[in-house]
Amino acid sequence: MCLILHEFSMSKIRVRFAPSPTGFLHIGGVRTALFNWLFARHVGGTFVLRIEDTDRDRSTDEAIHVIMEGMKWVGLDWDEGPIRQTDRLDVYREKAMELFNRGLAYWCVCTSDELETRRKDAQTRGESIKYDGRCRNRGITKPIEAAALRFIAPQEGQTVVHDLIKGDIVFDNNVLDDLIILRSNGYATYNFSVVVDDALMNISHVIRGDDHVNNTPRQVPLFEALGFAVPQFAHLPMILGSDKGRLSKRHGATSVLAYQEMGYLPEALVNYLVRLGWSHGDQEIFSIHEMIEHFDFKHVQSSAAVFNPEKLKWVNAQYIRTKEPLQVGEALTPFLHAAGHDEADIARIPGGVEALILPLRERSETLLDFVEGAAPFLVESMTVDEAAAAKHLTATIAPALKEFADLVEAEQAFTKEILEGLLKGFIERQGLKMGKIAQPLRVALTGRTVSPGIYEVMALLGKNRTLQRIRAGVERAMKN
RNA sequence: GGUCCCAUCGUCUAGGCUGGUCUAGGACGGCACCCUCUCAAGGUGCAGACACGGGUUCAAAUCCCGUUGGGAUCACCA
Numbered sequence: 001m002c003l004i005l006h007e008f009s010m011s012k013i014r015v016r017f018a019p020s021p022t023g024f025l026h027i028g029g030v031r032t033a034l035f036n037w038l039f040a041r042h043v044g045g046t047f048v049l050r051i052e053d054t055d056r057d058r059s060t061d062e063a064i065h066v067i068m069e070g071m072k073w074v075g076l077d078w079d080e081g082p083i084r085q086t087d088r089l090d091v092y093r094e095k096a097m098e099l100f101n102r103g104l105a106y107w108c109v110c111t112s113d114e115l116e117t118r119r120k121d122a123q124t125r126g127e128s129i130k131y132d133g134r135c136r137n138r139g140i141t142k143p144i145e146a147a148a149l150r151f152i153a154p155q156e157g158q159t160v161v162h163d164l165i166k167g168d169i170v171f172d173n174n175v176l177d178d179l180i181i182l183r184s185n186g187y188a189t190y191n192f193s194v195v196v197d198d199a200l201m202n203i204s205h206v207i208r209g210d211d212h213v214n215n216t217p218r219q220v221p222l223f224e225a226l227g228f229a230v231p232q233f234a235h236l237p238m239i240l241g242s243d244k245g246r247l248s249k250r251h252g253a254t255s256v257l258a259y260q261e262m263g264y265l266p267e268a269l270v271n272y273l274v275r276l277g278w279s280h281g282d283q284e285i286f287s288i289h290e291m292i293e294h295f296d297f298k299h300v301q302s303s304a305a306v307f308n309p310e311k312l313k314w315v316n317a318q319y320i321r322t323k324e325p326l327q328v329g330e331a332l333t334p335f336l337h338a339a340g341h342d343e344a345d346i347a348r349i350p351g352g353v354e355a356l357i358l359p360l361r362e363r364s365e366t367l368l369d370f371v372e373g374a375a376p377f378l379v380e381s382m383t384v385d386e387a388a389a390a391k392h393l394t395a396t397i398a399p400a401l402k403e404f405a406d407l408v409e410a411e412q413a414f415t416k417e418i419l420e421g422l423l424k425g426f427i428e429r430q431g432l433k434m435g436k437i438a439q440p441l442r443v444a445l446t447g448r449t450v451s452p453g454i455y456e457v458m459a460l461l462g463k464n465r466t467l468q469r470i471r472a473g474v475e476r477a478m479k480n
Numbered sequence: 481g482g483u484c485c486c487a488u489c490g491u492c493u494a495g496g497c498u499g500g501u502c503u504a505g506g507a508c509g510g511c512a513c514c515c516u517c518u519c520a521a522g523g524u525g526c527a528g529a530c531a532c533g534g535g536u537u538c539a540a541a542u543c544c545c546g547u548u549g550g551g552a553u554c555a556c557c558a
Binding site for chain 2: 127277315
């Protein structure tokens with residue numbers, strides 16, 4: 001029974017996302033996490049969050065917090081962790097010493113300064129800059145001075161990495177360095193702690209960025225030396241900026257949470273990101289369920305992709321238009337508050353926030369666009385675009401506006417449909433064209449030349465403000 | 481420079497493994513028209529790509545080789 005259980009856990013698919021907490025969670029990190037998560041959910045495996053904080057100088061608790069907040073916002077929940085590598089330092093030391101005791105590692109007393117000058121010299125001579133191995137045969141058993149522990153890397157034959165995305169990648173072992181696994185300060189290095197953790201945590205698939213392919217042939221012999229099975233690898237192509245360089249602040253926000261602030265819906269960001277490097281025929285919009293169902297490595301692109309903010313906006317707009325108005329309203333409310341509109345402002349609108357969604361969602365790509373478009377309906381006295389007023393609120397149209405205001409005042413019910421009938425009847429009797437009256441009306445009601453349909457505008461304003469604003473518009477028009 | 485990766489419209493991509501159905505499909509963006517009270521949304525249409533050169537083959541976007549171009553990586557960072 002125990003054996004069966006053990007074997008089951010060994011064969012189970014386990015993946016991990018292992019960010020280093022030296023900054024915020026950026027777009028590339030989210031995509032790596034997403035593909036790990038999607039694969040885990042697709043196969044019913046386990047998704048582990050591991051924090052690689054062995055660089056004690058650059059890692060901060062704040063960064064860990066921000067990373068987890070970002071993951072939560074996009075909905076990538078983890079099954080185990082967060083596991084911090086700094087909690088496992090003893091494990092790495094123990095495994096490193098095990099290699100030393102087995103004669104698979106040696107002490108190196110070359111200082112970093114010496115190594116650096118030697119590297120530079122080698123480079124100017126045009127030679128290989130890898131470690132020359134001078135401590136390899138010194139046989140230091142108990143270093144008195146500060147010493148680093150180096151792994152004896154194989155120098156003959158080849159290491160083949162079986163990559164789920166790129167296929168087999170072959171490296172000649174003679175390019176392999178005797179890499180340091182334990183620093184002279186006693187802390188394990190990245191390449192070593194990663195291997196120990198992936199092995200001990202039974203990670204079956206290492207899914208990470210493309211920039212790690214060259215680390216892989218260094219890590220594979222380490223798995224073997226430690227006596228562990230080598231996991232499967234999947235190296236994801238990079239995400240590039242519009243200049244095809246690394247994605248950076250130049251290309252807009254790089255922190256996920258900045259996209260939250262810019263009014264993007266998390267599901268839209270995820271949808272955009274999943275299509276960056278992965279496809280399922282011609283499908284563009286995927287529910288989370290569909291992504292999980294269809295995700296596979298076979299359709300992951302092997303070349304890098306340029307991040308396109310325009311398309312992200314389009315995807316966001318699709319979600320804004322199709323999501324339940326109530327849910328959009330929930331997401332929108334904090335933005336309204338942030339813009340200085342309180343509950344009383346929102347209460348001015350007949351129907352509240354929800355009433356705002358339908359007329360504005362066809363015109364909004366982000367939640368910030370909603371805030372902008374909703375402004376005239378959330379205030380008692382609005383700001384008027386002077387140029388618009390000068391152009392549309394003329395003395396010529398003033399009498400018609402006034403007469404329409406009287407009609408509105410006499411009307412008891414105040415719905416979009418009734419208002420439509422009212423206006424249409426009015427212009428017919430007056431022999432006016434809709435275009436003649438609609439724009440002046442719009443400027444009078446919203447202070448702008450751009451808004452939702454004129455009936456929606458009046459409905460959102462309510463009878464009192466509608467009358468008030470048309471009358472104010474008439475005043476202004478007569479002076480024009 | 482060494483090593484490794486990559487190469488279809490401006491961008492994301494389908495197709496490639498299992499050559500013919502590809503005069504290369506879809507999406508974003510662009511342009512035009514329609515709809516129309518403005519702006520959108522929506523609809524219709526247009527422009528736009530197999531990096532180049534050699535092979536293999538009756539047939540190549542698809543397979544092979546080379547060239548060119550791009551990228552990643554070469555730390556006691558991760």
